[in-house]
Amino acid sequence: MRSSGRNHLSLLGDNGVVAVLIALHALPSAEGYKHVVFMHGLFSGAVEFTHFNDLIQNYHPGTPTTLVNSFASMDSLTRLTKQVETIAALLAPVLTNKSSDGTILICYSQGGLICRGLLALVQHNVDTFISLSSPLAGQYGDTEYLKVLFPKYVKKHMYKLFYTSIGQQLSIANYWNDPHQQALYEKFSDFLAILNNQSRTASANSHEYRNNFLRLKNLVLVGGPDDEVISPWQSSQFGMYNTTERVLPMEQQKWYQNDAFGLKNLNERGAVHMHVFPGIRHNSWPHDENVFTTCIKPWLT
Numbered sequence: 001m002r003s004s005g006r007n008h009l010s011l012l013g014d015n016g017v018v019a020v021l022i023a024l025h026a027l028p029s030a031e032g033y034k035h036v037v038f039m040h041g042l043f044s045g046a047v048e049f050t051h052f053n054d055l056i057q058n059y060h061p062g063t064p065t066t067l068v069n070s071f072a073s074m075d076s077l078t079r080l081t082k083q084v085e086t087i088a089a090l091l092a093p094v095l096t097n098k099s100s101d102g103t104i105l106i107c108y109s110q111g112g113l114i115c116r117g118l119l120a121l122v123q124h125n126v127d128t129f130i131s132l133s134s135p136l137a138g139q140y141g142d143t144e145y146l147k148v149l150f151p152k153y154v155k156k157h158m159y160k161l162f163y164t165s166i167g168q169q170l171s172i173a174n175y176w177n178d179p180h181q182q183a184l185y186e187k188f189s190d191f192l193a194i195l196n197n198q199s200r201t202a203s204a205n206s207h208e209y210r211n212n213f214l215r216l217k218n219l220v221l222v223g224g225p226d227d228e229v230i231s232p233w234q235s236s237q238f239g240m241y242n243t244t245e246r247v248l249p250m251e252q253q254k255w256y257q258n259d260a261f262g263l264k265n266l267n268e269r270g271a272v273h274m275h276v277f278p279g280i281r282h283n284s285w286p287h288d289e290n291v292f293t294t295c296i297k298p299w300l301t
């Protein structure tokens with residue numbers, strides 16, 4: 001790890017999973033800069049965001065930043081409720097710091113769903129959530145990473161594995177959103193369906209989750225049509241397929257219309273900012289300087 005100042009490492013053993021949080025506090029801590037937290041995507045770790053962290057330190061030297069390294073590489077397949085609970089505990093000093101100027105979450109791909117979980121679970125001080133090509137409304141597609149894990153499966157059949165309690169032990173099953181199997185999704189999805197208040201079983205905390213989510217001041221949704229992994233790519237902006245696999249925007253989703261987790265409320269107060277970039281492949285989002293300049297830099301005040 002490179003850093004312009006002290007490195008603080010906290011380690012936490014968790015059912016055999018070693019969760020690591022790397023906080024890079026440049027010296028001296030600069031007044032007035034919000035704390036920036038980076039959340040990595042599937043099969044990656046803190047290293048994914050070292051370039052953006054460098055860009056922030058160049059622009060605003062002394063910005064306090066934290067690059068989450070918990071559930072890195074293969075451990076990123078751990079079910080998301082487990083990941084969110086662990087990461088919420090690790091980040092609590094930052095996310096609930098009453099004397100800070102607030103937090104900016106920059107979350108990529110699967111990391112965006114982890115951040116959605118944090119924003120629901122924690123009575124947080126997050127000012128801005130910047131989501132970089134995250135499948136926020138779920139994923140339904142034949143993508144390379146799925147073929148690596150399950151060479152014989154095609155998307156149409158994945159629900160048979162994913163919509164079971166054993167399948168739900170895998171993170172990618174937690175946000176699998178098969179438009180043709182919505183009844184099973186509502187029954188088994190123990191993460192996305194709960195966040196969207198679509199779950200048959202657990203809506204007990206839905207109002208608390210919504211109230212926490214509404215603490216956000218800005219929601220920045222970044223994605224694009226040449227992503228090739230997030231499917232549909234509009235899931236990065238809360239769009240999802242209907243039963244005939246046409247993508248409907250968030251405004252036509254039931255959980256938007258009944259404001260199940262606060263998205264409609266945020267949108268009506270002008271807090272949702274969408275950016276669509278053509279020509280960017282999935283792996284490039286956390287390194288792209290144009291994305292940094294357009295979608296991150298303006299919020300770093």
Ligand SMILES: *[C@@H]1O[C@H](CO)[C@@H](O)[C@H](O)[C@H]1NC(C)=O
Pocket residue numbers: 029093094097098099100101
């Ligand atoms: C909380 O915020 C204050 C003010 O910015 C800062 O000095 C302190 O280090 C922060 N604590 C943590 C745990 O980040």
Ligand SMILES: *[C@@H]1O[C@H](CO)[C@@H](O)[C@H](O)[C@H]1NC(C)=O
Pocket residue numbers: 242243244245246248
């Ligand atoms: C899906 O959406 C498309 C576009 O709005 C619409 O034409 C189609 O009828 C919808 N399918 C169903 C089953 O509602």
Ligand SMILES: *[C@@H]1O[C@H](CO)[C@@H](O)[C@H](O)[C@H]1NC(C)=O
Pocket residue numbers: 197203206207210258259260261
């Ligand atoms: C979630 O769904 C339940 C059951 O339909 C409902 O009673 C509750 O009010 C909903 N919560 C929110 C935040 O809309």
